Amino acid sequence: MxxxxxxxxxxxxxxxxxxxxxxxxxxxxxxxxxxxxxxxxxxxxxxxxxxxxxxxxxxxxxxxxxxxxxxxxxxxxxxxxxxxxxxxxxxxxxxxxxxxxxxxxxxxxxxxxxxIGLDPTMYGTHTLRRTKASVIYRRIKDMRAARLLLGHTKLESIVKYLGIEVDSDCK
Incomplete structure (x- = not known):
């Protein structure tokens, strides 16, 4: 993106x-x-x-x-x-x-x-919102940092929002 x-x-x-x-x-x-x-x-x-x-x-x-x-x-x-x-x-x-x-x-x-030749049904304004938090999460693997970046209150919402696979002991 x-x-x-x-x-x-x-x-x-x-x-x-x-x-x-x-x-x-x-x-x-x-x-x-x-x-x-x-x-x-x-x-x-x-x-x-x-x-x-x-x-x-x-x-x-x-x-x-x-x-x-x-x-x-x-x-x-x-x-x-x-x-x-x-x-x-x-x-x-x-x-x-x-x-x-x-x-x-x-x-x-x-x-x-x-x-740029991408499918417009796959990307939108919310994709831009998630981009930086997704990149940072992939680098440091810190859900709390991603949660703070996006202003979310619950860690569970970050898991769903960024499409993160989480081990059961990390919840």
Missing amino acids: LKPRVRLPLAEETRDLALFTLAIDSKLRACDSTKLRVRGTAHGEHVSSRAIVMPQKAQHPVQFEITEQAQTVLEAWMHQGHLRSEDFLFPTRLHSSDHLSTRQYAWIVKAWVTS
């Missing part, structure tokens, strides 16, 4: 690359990613290395790191889009809303997936 990081810069789609890299870094649900404001990720013209958001579904704030690659592309997008502190990070071009809708976001992800 990381191939768009290569293809999107070639297509000069700064907004899409910013959306993609932030989705991977933040591990936020689509409804939360689309509602991010510039002030939630940046101070002035510079994107922070960390951000804290209050997700719609969770009852507590979630903090996430923003990698240098994501910071660079987000700064380029903010500059290109003439975005101010109070603006949504991903404004829509439609007049019915101030920010991308989750449906628009899903269409964008479907276009990315299709453009």
